[in-house]
Amino acid sequence: MQLCLVEFSRPNNDTGLYLSESFTNSVSSFPIEEIILFQSTEQPCHPLQDELKMLFPDSILRLEPLEPISTDSISSKIQQQPWQLLRTILSKLDYCQESLFVFGRGTGLHQHLMWLASEIRGSKGIYIDEPDAEINSIANSQIEADITKATLGAFASLAAQEIIDKVQDKDGWVNSDDLAKSAGAIASGVNAATQLPLKEGYIIKKETPSGNTIYKLTNKGWPVALEYYAQSRSKDSVKDLLVSFARLPEIQIQSGDNPNPLNLFSHFAPSQPFDGLVVVLQKHTEEVEGSHIMTLDDACDFFVDTSFIGDLRGAKEILRQRCLFDSVKEKTHLVIINPNYNENFQLNFSKNLLSTLINFESEHGQYSWNFDITSPMNPIKIAVSIFSNASNAATSYILKSQGEPGAVIKDIERSRHPRHSHKLPVPNRFALEVMKENHKEGYRNILVALMLLEDVMNDSVANRLPFDDTPETHFDGVEWKEIQNFVRDLKCPYDISKGILTGSVTRMRPFIPKRLVLRHLPEEGSSKLRFKLTNEGYLVASQLYAEITKEEGV
């Protein structure tokens, strides 16, 4: 088995160690043959490497550098970085082995991509700070009946409505009448509709003393229920609702010569334009016991005796004013104090987030959800990835300029890109769907051949400055005939000719609507169509290639 983690440089303050004893014990229960340490910066952490070698002496430590994310390029290249990172992570995995992914360290982008890679591979995950906590997976649901989907979706919306209505006594239990209130779910069909979810462990049921049957959604069932709830929403909204995360800003530190700048809205500014905003404000504090999730309005009343009450009220005022300036709609925001990895907390967070979104839409109408995954705190990073994935929301990451405070590399020139160029689209649901799809052998071969051919041709034009004159042979896609010739002449130990040498150019058609391949007709020279892979297409092809090598045992 492979253990996959992103390199980090901060040890535990108390122990001075990078990995806790409980983490080591949990990981040791797996047969770890190899450790892949993804290096996301150019500054290796040798003490971590030494500790890994010491703790897992029988495992091979493999260092795999990831291209550092950077603003030092033109806009279109910057935008491609998340896809390229995912591609690199997947390409470094050994497909002959199972993988165990470690979450809880690295930037929001790296953690999301590690999580996505684990879902694509169907692998297990483990939190570095809470190795015993269970991590939900975007399960491959076997549910096909519409009524079952609608019923499961109703569980999600009912859970959210319970929070909006501040219902305290139901603890998530619902009966058939409750479920029947949702579109598509009918009271008389609840028993039949819940059979498969019960079997899969998505819900549990029990009899009340009065003889009624009541149901409750489980942790495992939450992502599935959320997915079906999201599917039940209509898709025609053109307005964007941004869900973003930020630390609760400290406004009360006014004294001293060098007060910290109070930046809250600047976290969201690069994500503009958006039409609606929901912010999740987060804080760790010893002043408050336990973990709390509530709306910002409620928090302004609940935490009235704490030292950060002014911070909450100040944040509320900043958001109110800024939204007014930008004609951005808001309803209320969410506050999380002391987030943790506990499964109940994770579920509670997701339910509260959904209730906030439903609450927003009840006032302003339906919006398209957009998640900015830059700044969730570590304990909720994976929950945010799961939520955004299950709800098929557009996902983005805000790249810090290299010279900005908080960026890894300082004291160099700040990015000259406009702010919105720092917003990177991040692969999420679409990547998972295309990767999970079972491509038939002939079609699989076409994608692989196109990838290999592109690699060969791109190598020949590498290392040239963008404004250098380009020779006639620059890569501008390939014709079907070129793919055939390439495969015919390919010297490799496995056969990818099926579907290419035996098929015609019409075989390219299915890839176009799936956005795996781009086609265009050149304006000069040949009048034949030319094809090239999209980012997503390249990613799929690289995975299919890995499968071929695994099948062939190469």
Add this chain to the structure above:
Amino acid sequence: MSDFVWVDDRPAERLACPHCYQNLVKMDDSYEMSIRGFVKSQLTDSDERYLVAIHGICINEHSPDVNESPFGVPLILESEYDHIPKPYQLSEEEIEKDLVPPTPAGPSMSTKNAIKTKATNALGDHLYELDPPYTIEQFMSSHQHDGESQAIGKINSSAYWFDLLWPFLIDGFNTNSSGTIKEKVLITVYLHKTAVLRHIEPIWMYYKRFGTNSRTLERVEASMPAELPHHFQRLIDKIEVDYEPDRSTIESLIHNFMHNKICQKMDSQNLHSFISSANDFLNEMKHATYSGHMSCYDFLISNQLVNPTIRVGGYVLPHAGIIETICIYATLQHKSSSTADDLFRAVFPSENAPMWKMVLSDHGAAIGDSVKLNRLIKHIRQSQGQ
């Protein structure tokens, strides 16, 4: 001997709550204010600006309709209460002289500071997108008096954003249109930089830089009254008379693209030659016949390039930067088609309901169709025998 201490014995002006007037419940203790989410002074250039209440706050219970923080309302000076600043009216002499009135004349420093604060707050983090073509200074001291305005002019550079824009901002803010402050600032800046500074940029690229979307542009008509204020009318007139794509506008746009990293930087020699080539292409466009007696350039501008529904004061917004983009794209294609593709995708992104499609008319949107644009470029090149 102790130092002489000058004592200001003038009576302090009374304070007022914008909603309760003199029936206010004042709170001005720093700690108590901070608990309510307010600060007494702005120590850093940050979001503190939204929480500053230099005179304290009124903690009366205000009606929810007033759209203020429920935890307090910043107090103002009594003289500011219910005081709507009178529109600054230019004298006939000023009108005849130029667009920008001479510095010493005009509204008081405090009015200008108030206008500047409004504009700065409305732009928020995007204030820095004004540079270029304007320059941004960190702040203008509120302790400077009216008589010192000339000194400020010396300190700040000639392109200091507020110095150039304030007459237009005051005009815009004083109109009774329904647009937000930010919407008024954005259209003001776009028209000014295009007309006066000849800083050229397609309008959707500009609005995108300031974090706004199509709906902001749809509302642009509402941000100004049907009868434009004098300064605005002069800007529109100037664009209509003066603006035509030429070497200088191409140069402005390529600098803009390089600054915003839509394309890579070029050294000065390459840049000079690139601009010449793009300008040559513009000339080819003006000479290549499209159909019958019309040149390709005339064909392009024979219909509105910008969606006629996006108008301000009855005038369709200028098509600045669109023809120039074609020239730059065509020139780039000769250098590297992949770089040209990158630029094309950055200007005309393939996304759901793209802003450029909404901004351009059906005629103009054809430019964002790569097949059509490439055919046009090929046609122009072939007409010139290349």
